[in-house]
Amino acid sequence: MTGRAVRHALALALVLAGSIGCERLIDARIERNLTRAQTGLPDEPGLHVVLCGTGSPIADASRAAACTAVLAAGQFLLVDVGPGAWESADLANLPLARLSGVLLTHFHSDHIGDLGEAMTGSWIAGRTRPLDVYGPAGTAEVVRGFEAAYARDADARTRHHGEQAMPRAAAGAVAHEIALDADDPALPAVVVLERDGLRITAFAVDHSPVRPAVGYRFDYRGRSVVVTGDTKKSQGVASHALGADLLIHEALLPDAALRASAVAGRLGRGRLAKLASDIPGYHTSPVEAAQVAQAAGAKKLVLTHLVPGPNDFFARRLFLRGVGEVYGGEVVLGEDGMRFDLAPQP
Ligand SMILES: [Zn+2]
Numbered sequence: 561m562t563g564r565a566v567r568h569a570l571a572l573a574l575v576l577a578g579s580i581g582c583e584r585l586i587d588a589r590i591e592r593n594l595t596r597a598q599t600g601l602p603d604e605p606g607l608h609v610v611l612c613g614t615g616s617p618i619a620d621a622s623r624a625a626a627c628t629a630v631l632a633a634g635q636f637l638l639v640d641v642g643p644g645a646w647e648s649a650d651l652a653n654l655p656l657a658r659l660s661g662v663l664l665t666h667f668h669s670d671h672i673g674d675l676g677e678a679m680t681g682s683w684i685a686g687r688t689r690p691l692d693v694y695g696p697a698g699t700a701e702v703v704r705g706f707e708a709a710y711a712r713d714a715d716a717r718t719r720h721h722g723e724q725a726m727p728r729a730a731a732g733a734v735a736h737e738i739a740l741d742a743d744d745p746a747l748p749a750v751v752v753l754e755r756d757g758l759r760i761t762a763f764a765v766d767h768s769p770v771r772p773a774v775g776y777r778f779d780y781r782g783r784s785v786v787v788t789g790d791t792k793k794s795q796g797v798a799s800h801a802l803g804a805d806l807l808i809h810e811a812l813l814p815d816a817a818l819r820a821s822a823v824a825g826r827l828g829r830g831r832l833a834k835l836a837s838d839i840p841g842y843h844t845s846p847v848e849a850a851q852v853a854q855a856a857g858a859k860k861l862v863l864t865h866l867v868p869g870p871n872d873f874f875a876r877r878l879f880l881r882g883v884g885e886v887y888g889g890e891v892v893l894g895e896d897g898m899r900f901d902l903a904p905q906p
């Protein structure tokens with residue numbers, strides 16, 4: 561399969577082919593689809609965030625798994641690319657060809673499942689060099705695995721379309737491992753990348769027994785964004801998010817997970833009951849995330865990786881219950897496609 565835009569364009573052309581007089585309409589629709597990407601967004605002043613996956617491993621038609629896009633200083637980076645995230649990024653009109661890097665927080669499948677799609681899709685869209693993939697120790701192994709899985713696809717595309725259109729050397733990825741192995745959030749942050757005024761640092765989070773696991777902080781022209789990845793409540797996260805304009809924190813409703821465990825047990829689904837009861841121990845509740853935001857003095861809290869997805873009025877009320885009592889700033893329940901723009905400070 562080629563990219564979504566090309567698929568749409570071809571399907572539309574085939575369905576309507578032969579309808580004499582419709583060509584201009586068809587061409588206009590194809591053109592609209594092929595030009596909808598916000599190609600200049602990474603070059604706009606300031607720091608920009610687009611949520612490209614606010615869900616979890618639980619199937620949800622309106623939410624891809626973990627993905628947060630950060631755009632600044634001519635760069636377009638994705639923090640995590642869980643299943644469905646690449647399509648969500650495309651639907652959010654992000655400039656796929658300009659993807660400059662992926663930052664992995666850890667290697668749970670809901671954070672890495674679409675890495676192959678991001679590698680391949682951005683190459684098809686026009687990326688001209690291998691994709692930089694950053695992450696904790698283990699990233700090189702994960703990248704090698706995805707490269708192996710997608711090698712036949714890349715070979716076939718280059719044979720089919722030619723080296724000039726699909727340069728094979730640009731197809732893969734280059735892993736950059738961050739030297740931050742311990743899971744102690746009290747450790748100092750390490751610089752991942754510093755380019756054209758954009759500074760990205762990584763810090764350890766506590767997602768134990770999963771380790772290593774990291775979060776990322778982006779600083780650019782006086783504005784800052786922190787993406788926690790998966791973590792339990794941590795004072796260390798608060799210190800790394802000190803004064804952030806946006807704290808993008810994971811959130812899970814522990815009561816919902818424990819009730820799911822009880823119901824699964826009643827239905828004789830012992831394995832599921834066990835998994836659901838284990839899960840709250842390495843995630844953060846919405847109220848805890850709000851406490852972290854308050855301790856950090858973060859200006860806005862955006863909740864993501866929402867378990868279960870708060871997709872109706874009742875669930876949204878449950879998610880936000882008690883949050884306003886511990887945090888004075890604005891709280892946003894993330895949805896796929898949401899965009900936040902932080903203008904540079906003078
Ligand atoms: Zn995880």
Ligand SMILES: [Zn+2]
Pocket residue numbers: 616626668670671790865
């Ligand atoms: Zn996760």
